[in-house]
Amino acid sequence: MTEPQDSPRRPFxxxxxxxxxxxxVRPYPRAALFELAESGYRSPFQVAVACIISTRTLDEVTLTVARRLFAWAATPAQVVGLSPTEVEALIKGCAFATTKAxxxxxLAERALFELGGDLPCDEQALRSLPGIGPKCASLVLGIACGQPRVAVDTHVHRVVRRWGYVSARTPEETMRALEARVPIRYWLDLNRLLVPFGKHICRPGIxxxxxxxxxxxxxxxGVTSGA
Ligand code: SF4
Structure with a gap:
């Protein structure tokens, strides 16, 4: 990683x-999970499912696939009514569709039969579910449960490091560094804003x-060339 060529002109x-x-980022599409939440898909189950679909998948594809699934089955009971093969067919197009199905x-079975009908607003319980890592748990808690959470994906991780705001090596370390430094009222905004910012302006590569x-x-x- 190279050092910055010019000193920033003002404190961050x-x-x-x-x-x-x-x-x-106003002219650009919103991050997929926030767009889906705006459309009404904002229950803990729906945010968790959309986050699973989004892993290693473009936002445009995530939106199409999640909407297709939710049009058929938007609740745990409705998803349990589908066979795994039917779920896979509905989410076809996202990465690792078989595993994600x-x-x-x-998730649907656990929500319906063990957890009272939906996923709980509880980090430990969410992290015990398949496909739910720190980022998805934070997005469920932030978007669906209204809890202040920092959710760090590759865009958030890259952007705040380029700023020189944190120097953590992994997304989990970056999450902790941001929690320590950013006022709590901006925690969820970090993901909502830096995902489109990282996709369209502070892009990977150039x-x-x-x-x-x-x-x-x-x-x-670490920025050696800019467009
Ligand atoms: S595009 Fe990224 S690296 Fe370039 S000035 Fe903006 S935030 Fe910094």
């Missing part, structure tokens, strides 16, 4: 940065620094 201000990012079916509103704050850690 997370409140100001997120306000600028919010304006910058099994995970989704298991960052689009020439159109970025954060050039006066960003340390551009």
């Amino acid at each position: 201000d997370i409140k100001e940065a997120l306000a600028r990012v919010e304006a910058a 099994g995970q989704i079916r298991t 960052a689009r620094c020439s159109i970025c509103p954060l050039t006066d704050m960003c340390a551009r850690v």
Whole structure:
């Protein structure tokens, strides 16, 4: 990783940065899970299922696949009414559809028969479910349960490291670093805003620094070329 070529001109201000990012990503599609929540798919089960579908899958595909599944079966009881093969056919197009179909079916069975009809707003219980790691658990708790949570995917991890705001090596370390540094009221915004920002502006590979509103704050850690 290279050091920044120029020193940032002003101290990094997370409140100001997120306000600028919010304006910058307005023309772009929202992150898939937030878009689905806007459409009404915001129960713990639905957010968990959408998050499983989204793993290693483009947001555009996640939206199409999740909407197709939810049109047929949007509740644990409805998913249990489908065979694993039928769930797989409905989520065809996302990565690892066979594995994910099994995970989704298991989530539905656990929710329906063990957990009172939906998934609980409880991190430990969520993390015990197949396909639910730290990021998906945080998104369920944040979007569906209204709890302040930091959810770190590859975009969030890359962007905050380029800013020079955290220097953690893994998404889990970045999550802890952000929890320690970012005011709690912005925790869920980090994922909501930095996923589209990372997809369209601070992209993997060549960052689009020439159109970025954060050039006066960003340390551009590891950025060797920008568009
Ligand atoms: S696009 Fe460039 S200036 Fe903007 S956040 Fe990314 S690295 Fe920093």
